[in-house]
Amino acid sequence: MTGPGFGMRTPGALQSVLEAKPRKGRRQRGSIWAWVVFVAGFLYFFLPLVATFEFSLRAKPFLAAYTNSLKDPQFFSSLAFSFVIGVLTIVVSIMLIVPTAYWVRLRVPRLRPYVEFITLLPFVVPPVILVFGLIRTYGHPPLPLTNTTLGGHALLVAAYVVLSLPYMYRAVDTGLRAIDVRSLTEAAQSLGAGWLTILWRVIFPNLRVALLSGAFLTLAIVIGEYTIANFLAQPAFGPYLSLLGNNRAYEPAAVSLISFGLTWTAMGMISFLGRGARGKVQLVGTH
Amino acid sequence: MRDALRARPASRRSRAWVGLLPFFLFSFMFLLLPITFLVIGSFQDGQGQLTVRNYADIASTPYIINAFHSSIEISLVTAIGGGIFGFLLAYAVILGGLPGFLRTALMTFSGVASNFAGVPLALAFIFTLGQIGLVTGFLKTYLGIDLWGGGFSLYSKIGVELVYMYFQFPLMVLIIAPAIDGLKRDWREAAENMGASSFQYWRYVALPILMPSLLGTVILLFGNAFGAQATVYQLTGGTIPIVTVIIGAQISGDVLHNEGLGYAMAMGMVAIMGIVITIYTWLQRRSEKWLR
């Protein structure tokens, strides 16, 4: 209905947008088309959410889907697990990306294409492929990470750090572009600061917004991720929700909405914290 | 000053790259090495012997060829459809004369929606357009339209495309917004001062400038849909032949189980994505030149 439909209807709509008169004329005619498009988008965005909410209310007694979900210890344990994994992913990703992006900008710009290429690779290698590569690599000696619980968690974090590379690198690089890295570094050096001090005391604070943006985005990806967690047999939120979806009627609707609400909150925090900041906040995910 | 700074990296060239060692080491261990193992695996049979059989199998199995067709078709349709609608939506809120707060709302929402994929997304559409979904029920009760009886299915290509669009066009909105912002108002005014119609402005000024980033973003959307697995898996339990789903099945096991074939299919995907990303980078570079 919507998919190809939009494609077919578009020439007309586009034309009307394009031919809209500027200034006075545009205010009116352009606005109508803008409103039509906006309302269509709004309906498409919100109907599935409304439907999910409505479905969750079909459970009896009233709100049972929510009370049941909140009573399920696995709900909290899987959510907490994914949250901790997400935080670890963020920490590792930041520790890895910030010094790298900083160093590329300051000292080895000639290596930039290689670094950028690598950070783009996760786009080329979808999660379902990455996870099998990891299992094949670390499923046996010399580094049998999949054989231990801790190793499995570590592999999960590593995989998520890989997923976060494109977003984190771009966020940090944009952030660095906005500040004068060279002058800041030289000023700090002239005051006798070492590299670690410079990174920790000068660069990190100046990248606050960029890092927050990258961090929340990473969290949003990690919290709902299914494919990698599932194939690595990790007790994460994505697989839990999938299992719930397979076995229950109304609870999955409730839990979906709760997770959606959490993501929404995280995104709201980004735009709140990012308000007034120069760098564009990047809000793009993966599936 | 400038010369001094330039000279520095050169003089320390031999040691400066060491600073990137952690990054390269990490990428090697968790990205490059696993990919290498997959490449090797795709050239091995069940006994570990060297073979090109897996690739031959792809070419000779109609089921798999079909899956590649379906995946590419679904990705293309949702990339173009999502791209066009996402562009219109972004244009509507940025330059369409809508209240300013709608832009912030749309951007924030797009951030969430572009990540609202996988399990919850599949469920949301079952609740919306499934047999007892809200919209299905509404259409049947109030408008007398029997969606499923009339041949609609959430498990058809149209159905899957409809679901994918949910994360496709928010992504378009997010990526294309800066490019639309980059359309300088002066250009439009200049064009109008010279007597150009709106159509001429778009035909000769705006679209040529936007085209590279439009195409570039659509290509990203293609990759986004092409690599998706969780959504369609949750939707159908894995019976719909989509490349990512089959790879999962071939490698992680069922009766079809054939690891080498799975790896070879993965390589097929990587090759397609490689081409896609190459085109993207090329277009990206062109568009940056244009906008300068």
Add this chain to the structure above:
Amino acid sequence: MTTNHSLFRLATAGATVAIILAACSTSGASQAPASAPGSAAAGGAMDALVTAAKAEGALTVIALPHDWCNYGATINAFKAAYPGITVNELTPDAGSGDEVTAIKANKDNKGPQAPDVIDVGLSFGPKAKTDGLIAAYKVATWDTIPASVKDADGFWYGDYYGVMTFEVNTAVVKNVPQDWSDLLKPEYKGQIALAGDPRVSNQAIQAVYAAALANGGSLDNAQPGLDFFKKLNDLGNLVPVIAKPGTIDQGATPITMRWTYNALVHRDTANGNPKIEVVVPKSGRFGGVYVQAISAYAPHPNAAKLWEEFLYSDAGQNTWLTGYCNPVRFDDMKARSVIPADVLAKLPDTTGTVFPTLAQLNAAKDLITKQWDAVVGLNIK
């Protein structure tokens, strides 16, 4: 691979050719039957088994949905009885084929991805034995398991059976189908689903087999079942979704073919919201037997044995029965009157149910798994 491996190990230990040959013939499981069968019944051996299992500290099970035969209660009871052993549950939704593959794929993996025990469709047992993937073990109650549903050497042993039914969500389906032929009616467009992929899942394979019986086929001829599903698919009545309790409730798969025990347990848990009706079809009543086995590569072999002892005790068998699964020791237990009367009273009427022989079952399974793609061929349209 396996044989080479044990050959190598024994050869380096300086064993004679005779021993090597003996080892080959029983594969990696040669020790298990020697130490365990029968002897576990004696208190001392059972204690030793418990101690050894506790030392391993964990048990990995696979494909045990908690609603299936009340496995949730079984697992909890096991955990309560042996608090030192953590139970690691892998992909509860996996099919029998997946379970066997999981053993194969994790031969060298001693981590939590490798299953210790499997619960698979009857025909998967002998196949896994031939492939050397399972190890022999005879539980203490071995003699009360009917000989027709166990491997004489103790590699696999029947655990329970059920009858194929239609499980119907009446919130979607007003007119509940009573027999296989009803399913072809246009009113069921986009409503009928299998509870698995017929290339993998035992339950789905046997649904096709059951359809054959109702459509002019016989226990020796499963082809009409494939033809029937092709018709369903061509009519648009079959949806390409793997049905689960969730998808039934959510209306994604309003009419699903599942075993009595799955359908009835789900009807009880749904408790009227939505209202589920379970129909034992008038024709093609077909019984499916599942079997237990221990992986030959089990990372926790003693915990696995302890688990089997637990399942085949009277209490373990009764827990299955509360989940509407007819346990394999049913007759013995009924004769000794150890089955609670209220549990017995709740079982549905399944008179006229037929059971295929192992040979018939294998032939049918072979036909269905190989021909499914060609004959029915679910594709995205």
